[in-house]
Amino acid sequence: MKAYETVIGLEVHVELATKSKIFCGCTTQFGGDPNTHVCPVCSGMPGTLPVLNKQVVEFAMAAGLALNCSITQKCKFDRKNYFYPDLPKAYQISQLYLPICRDGGIEIETEAGKKTVRIHEIHMEEDAGKLVHDPWEDCTLVDYNRCGVPLIEIVSEPDMRSAEEVIAYLEKLRLILQYLGVSDCKMQEGSLRADINLSVREVGVPEFGTRTEMKNMNSFKAIGRAIEGERKRQIELLEDGGKVIQETRRWDDNKDTSFAMRSKEDAQDYRYFPEPDLPPIEISDEWLQAVRAHQPELRDEKMLRYEKEFGIPEYDALIITGSKQLADLFEKTVALCQKPKEVSNWLMVETMRLLKEQEMDPEEITFTPAQLAGLIKLVDGNKINRTVAKEVFEKVFKENVDPEAYVEKHGLGLVSDDGVLRSAIRQVIENNPQSVRDYMGGKSRAMGFLVGQAMKEMKGKADPGMVNQIVKEMLDAM
Numbered sequence: 001m002k003a004y005e006t007v008i009g010l011e012v013h014v015e016l017a018t019k020s021k022i023f024c025g026c027t028t029q030f031g032g033d034p035n036t037h038v039c040p041v042c043s044g045m046p047g048t049l050p051v052l053n054k055q056v057v058e059f060a061m062a063a064g065l066a067l068n069c070s071i072t073q074k075c076k077f078d079r080k081n082y083f084y085p086d087l088p089k090a091y092q093i094s095q096l097y098l099p100i101c102r103d104g105g106i107e108i109e110t111e112a113g114k115k116t117v118r119i120h121e122i123h124m125e126e127d128a129g130k131l132v133h134d135p136w137e138d139c140t141l142v143d144y145n146r147c148g149v150p151l152i153e154i155v156s157e158p159d160m161r162s163a164e165e166v167i168a169y170l171e172k173l174r175l176i177l178q179y180l181g182v183s184d185c186k187m188q189e190g191s192l193r194a195d196i197n198l199s200v201r202e203v204g205v206p207e208f209g210t211r212t213e214m215k216n217m218n219s220f221k222a223i224g225r226a227i228e229g230e231r232k233r234q235i236e237l238l239e240d241g242g243k244v245i246q247e248t249r250r251w252d253d254n255k256d257t258s259f260a261m262r263s264k265e266d267a268q269d270y271r272y273f274p275e276p277d278l279p280p281i282e283i284s285d286e287w288l289q290a291v292r293a294h295q296p297e298l299r300d301e302k303m304l305r306y307e308k309e310f311g312i313p314e315y316d317a318l319i320i321t322g323s324k325q326l327a328d329l330f331e332k333t334v335a336l337c338q339k340p341k342e343v344s345n346w347l348m349v350e351t352m353r354l355l356k357e358q359e360m361d362p363e364e365i366t367f368t369p370a371q372l373a374g375l376i377k378l379v380d381g382n383k384i385n386r387t388v389a390k391e392v393f394e395k396v397f398k399e400n401v402d403p404e405a406y407v408e409k410h411g412l413g414l415v416s417d418d419g420v421l422r423s424a425i426r427q428v429i430e431n432n433p434q435s436v437r438d439y440m441g442g443k444s445r446a447m448g449f450l451v452g453q454a455m456k457e458m459k460g461k462a463d464p465g466m467v468n469q470i471v472k473e474m475l476d477a478m
């Protein structure tokens, strides 16, 4: 068999985190009863007019700047005509001729080293509704809540060569967009979805092969499998003397194979023309400068700051800044308890352990900075020991309990009442005369046994330092 190279380019659709839709005032909130987040504009009633949401333009600019693009200061919208039941207007307002951002790129890192994936363009557009197939009634229902939710589409150049590179690119993209606050990028809710354009060619051949497109992939695992599956399918086809057809395919992750959906359209199939209902957008130098000045701190800066300002190890800073959720949690908890190393330890050890055990992403963490800070204060103030703290943390992580209330309710606090400790220890000394004699006879190890017995008597909830001190004091007084 000949040696083949895989060539992959991505079109990534990202739902922007604006409160209202791109051309009307309806909410962009995910979910809701079907067709309750709609109005005449986003449900495509004739005679209505779109009004552009300024925040969409600012988010698109912020994304473009962070992805090293140049901003098209005179840009405009175009009308993309096609009929599909989830798009009641029968056209989508998008950008073809003058997209808002062009010619960017980001650096990715894989085991093979660093490389730059170029970004061809970013354009703004509106999302379509959702078709819901109901197998019981054997019918298809349509929900227009998502219609008009703002999207940016980030189009890469065909610079990726493996699933590993694609995942690295998507992860980096997701993190940048999350730090910018332009999208939550929740793949399970479809706010980040990727279309994969893939072709293969013999190694050394300069021309690209014919590509296929797999649409709307929204899980990293499925993307990895889809790339592998499609690559194999195309190579086998070519090896058998066949030809790859330019088409859109649907990856069925359960069947581990893809199916042809339709022949892939080209731009001319959509009869694009300048959107007549919206004026062109003029981005002034001042506006662009203001957006640039408000760009938040991204990962690399954050990492350096964590090491310098909080003195946490480089590796910990790398892991914590690898998720916006973790970084936010870290910073907010530190602000509450002023113990950066303790906070970092709880995130790096117990949080990571539980995330792995529960097969969760950091995005799914539900405990609050106040809960973690509360727990750290309990340990710090010697109110609970570390073993109990781990147990309480697990409850905080899984059930969102308030650590102080939980410790109180279950009597987990350390007993530091001198009287209680003394009476328990006196009992232990009385019950173990042989150990006392051993200690008197010079066997200092016998004291350790008595301390152990006393801790057991206190069910581990005594401060070991205090117990040690009292045992010694009592033995020496005998």
Ligand SMILES: [Zn+2]
Pocket (backbone or CB within 6 Å): 021, 024, 025, 026, 037, 038, 039, 040, 041, 042, 043, 148
């Ligand atoms: Zn609306």
